Amino acid sequence: MRRLTAGFLAFLALTATLLTMPVYASPGIDAHPVAASIEEVRLGSVVDPRGDAVVLSDGEVQPDGVDAEVATTAPSTVPITTPPSSAPATSAPATTTPAASAPESSASESAGPESSAAAPSTSEGAASESSAPAPSTSDGAASESSAAAPSGSEGSVPEPSAPKSSAPTAPASEAPAPAAGSSAAPDDESVVASGAELPGVPALTVSQEDTDRFSSVGVTWRDDPSVTDVVVQLRVLALDGTWGQWTSLAPDDVEQTESRATEDHDVRGGTAPYWTGPAQGVEAVVQGAGGTVPEDVRIALIDPGTSEADALAEGADPAGTAHAAQAMPRIYTRAEWGADERIRTWQPEYVSTIKAATVHHTADSNNYSADQVPAIMRSMYAYHAQTRGWGDIGYNVIVDKWGRLFEGRYGGLTSTVVGAHAGGFNSYTFGVSMLGNYDVEAVPQAAVDAVGDVIAWKFGLYGVDPRGTTVLTSGGSTSKYAAGTRVTLPTVFGHRDVGSTACPGRYGYARLGEIRNRVAALVDANTSAIERRYATDAAVRASLGAEVGVEQYGDGFAYQKYENGRLYWSPSTGVHLLRGDILAAYLEAGGPAVLGAPTTDEGVAAQGGAYNHFANDVSIYWTAATGAHPIRGGIRQHWLSLGGDWTLGYPTGAEAGVSPGVVRQRFSTADVYWTAATGAHMVRGGIRASWEARGGVATLGVPVTDELYLAGGGVRADFSSGGVLVWGPTTDAWLVYPGIADAWTRSGAAAGPLGFPVADEEDTGVDGGRRVRFQSGDVYWSPATGAQPVWGDIATRVRALGGVRGVGYPLHQPMPAGPADGVYVQFTGVASMYASSATGAHVVLGGIRDHWFALGAEWGRLGMPTSDELPAAGGGRMTVFQGGTVYWGPASGAHAVVGGIGETYARLGGPSSTLGLPVTDEYVVDGTLRQDFLGGALVWMPGSNSVTRVPR
DSSP: OHHHHHHHHHHHHHTHHHHTOOOSOOOSSOOOOOOOEEEEEEEEOSSSBOTTOEEEETTEEETTOOOHHHHTOOOSSOOOOOOOOOOOOTTSOOSOOOOSSOOOOOSOTTSOGGGGGSOOOTTOOSSOSOOSOSOBOTTSSBOHHHHSOOOSSTTOOOOOOOOSOSOOSSOTTSOOOOOTTSOOOOSOTTSOOOSOOOTTSOEEEEEESSOOOEEEEEEEEEOOTTOOOEEEEEEEEETTSOBOOOEEEOBOOOOOOOOTTTTTSOOEEEBOOEEEEEEEEEEEEEEETTSOOOOSEEEEEEEOOOOGGGGOOOOOOOOSSTTGGGTOOOEEOTTTTTOOGGGOOOOOOBOSOOOEEEEEEOOOOSOOOGGGHHHHHHHHHHIIIIISOOSSOSOSEEEOTTOOEEEOSSSOTTSOBOOSSSTTOOTTEEEEEESSOTTTSOOOHHHHHHHHHHHHHHHHHHTOOTTSEEEEEOOOTTBSSOTTOEEEEESEEEGGGTBSSOTTHHHHHTTHHHHHHHHHHHSOTTSOHHHHHHHHOHHHHHHHOSEEEEEEEOSSOEEEEETTEEEEEETTTEEEEEOHHHHHHHHHTTHHHHHOSBSSOOEEOGGGOEEEEETTTEEEEEETTTEEEEEEHHHHHHHHHTTGGGTTOOBSSOOEEEETTEEEEEBSSOEEEEETTTEEEEEOHHHHHHHHHTTTHHHHOOBSSOOEEOTTSOEEEEBTTSOEEEEETTTEEEEEOHHHHHHHHHTTGGGSSSOSBOSOOEEOSSTTOEEEEETTEEEEEETTTEEEEEEHHHHHHHHHTTTHHHHOOBSSSOEEETTTTEEEEEBSTTEEEEEETTTEEEEEEHHHHHHHHHTTGGGSTTOSBSSOOEEEGGGEEEEEETTEEEEEETTTEEEEEEHHHHHHHHHTTGGGSTTOSBSSOOEEETTEEEEEETTEEEEEETTTTEEEEEOO
């Protein structure tokens, strides 16, 4: 699947010249790239402050920081109070102050996409692009009237908040006094404090009164998914020497798409960039509100430089491709606002289509002038690309408060380039962000109109219904939905609908209904989606040629013929292209009535192939060698899960029924079989050949597993009959059944002592048992014993003795025996087999075995057997051991003859002599050892070490 994706992206890269044809106006001025400069102030952390950073704990300076335990035990909910505002400088933001309470929760996740008309809560404050809290009046108190959420319909517009440039209540020279409920002011007046520090939470502070000149600021920290509750308060020193008001920022909910272009970058967490206007100093207070402590905190002071782009001409008409030009609003290009492409390290990534638009606000200052916007764009670009480590600006388009549109993400305005604007939902969406903080001020009408205009144009390109819904799959990351969650959303939705954020602000969110209505009105109702796609997509026109006839309509779909193919449309899939052999196969298979409308344009597949996907869980894949064939349902899903064309190759024909309820589809290197009971599984190579040779579905049933790779090499596949085919590189494929197959697997499969099977499973002919022969052993099964393996010398000896007919069924696999390398196996009946490298493998039976066991078996004086059981004179039996011999007779029973007595007994002829079989083991008599036989006794004298024969 990875290779399929790579191939598709390669196709998009190759066709980028068609997909991203410029349709915006020629630059109104001769703008030049401007390299923004970034100065970073490093603060470290409250545990390990760096540079000029100072740690405060409830107003007390901690020269060496605080202990890690103290840093992470902050209360989870603490009040944030609003300090009196100091005199604002003209360059400083005067629109945001800390909120009257700590952030609570993000917008209710229980509200689905249809809840967009509801008034947003004023208590939102989770990690948010809308980092600034509720607006304050001139006396510093939170304004009830201006902060309240709008009521009524989604399209209603709240009253704007009170002007933020009202006279301050404290002279500029005065530091803000602590507000009620806030942390105490520090004893050291040289240490910075906002007066609204969170009590009980260590604060990392810094004061830099003589920095390089900057106009935008952002705070970042080491990327850590658990750090989501950072509270940043900062103010800046204007060029006239006055300090501006304190501004509160919080982490944003934006994340770059992971790719090869970003995997080695230092991607950092942080706030959104905040436009301050020209400034020369900064003071900041950074706290981890809930006990999660940011590390490696840095303040980025960004100077966007100056450029001819800072005097953008307004009102230029768009120009470009003949058809798209009429619908596209004026969008200032990256070159026009002075983007320095040398700092862009993220290479564009594309998806197959656009399904929805995401509306944002930048959570930036609202206090900017028209000629500052290009510089704000350059600041945002530098912060996203370099400071945050994303490699490029996140949004696709940015809209200022006068309704001017600016190109954001590199990769083509008409394309499907993936942005970094809504963590987990960057793919298939077009991100439009309003420049400013619309959680604290109403959105200007010009900005609302411009957002609608650019979304309408984009939707026209991809046939998106602005009043409809779409299903997007969360990619996780910063999304409030877990990765893999399918979420139904309006095609125009706010960032807060998918992220833990207030974005696009309560005032911006309240305008979404109006934006949707404007988009719908601008998408000409008399022009079909097919006509719009053809008119606005130069690549499609070049591929399809001229129209043939008129648009045709079916049950829930429409299509238009062209010289070289067709465009199909349905409400749920949009407009997509079909041509050539894929189109022919589509029509032959029943077209949209059977396969559904296409959900993709023709895509590039592996090895020069092509494909289209369709709504009814169907795809058609094509190569010059195989032709075009549909793949559907369970077979399609399974084929794709196994790597599709990269692993099994292309379909060589359509699905076929091979027996009742069994469907098969052949591919270049494998067959996939499906039944309702077993699902879809593939079979190929030596296993497929062996399976077919044994009767295939008719005898062994359908595969119920794919090939399963085995330890030691080789593969196995299980079938619905219970049979298992095992294939080895040198042994072909042989049939075994679950009991024996499982025992073989437990012993280590091909990597164990048995090796691969060398024959099919067979009937032993004894008690309903079964056997499979392996390279170095056998596995036997019976209803009484189950499946037990034997290997090595024991397996060879069992075969020599007639298998289970000679010794019975093994009761267990070989187990350790003796002090060396011995092993043993017990068999049904009275047989045991022992083996070692010194003695070979030998069977011990009946009474002899029982007597040997009584004498300590291999651990006793006799040691391991060195012979099988042999006949002895007098109707007896005998087994030779390392330390002696055990004899058995019907009348005498089993007895061991060892040592000097044994040597003498053997010299005299053993059981064949007049002594006959032993009737006792050795026993002690008056300091001697005596052993009795049927025809006498042998006595060993310890003094002379001699043996004397005596009558019994």
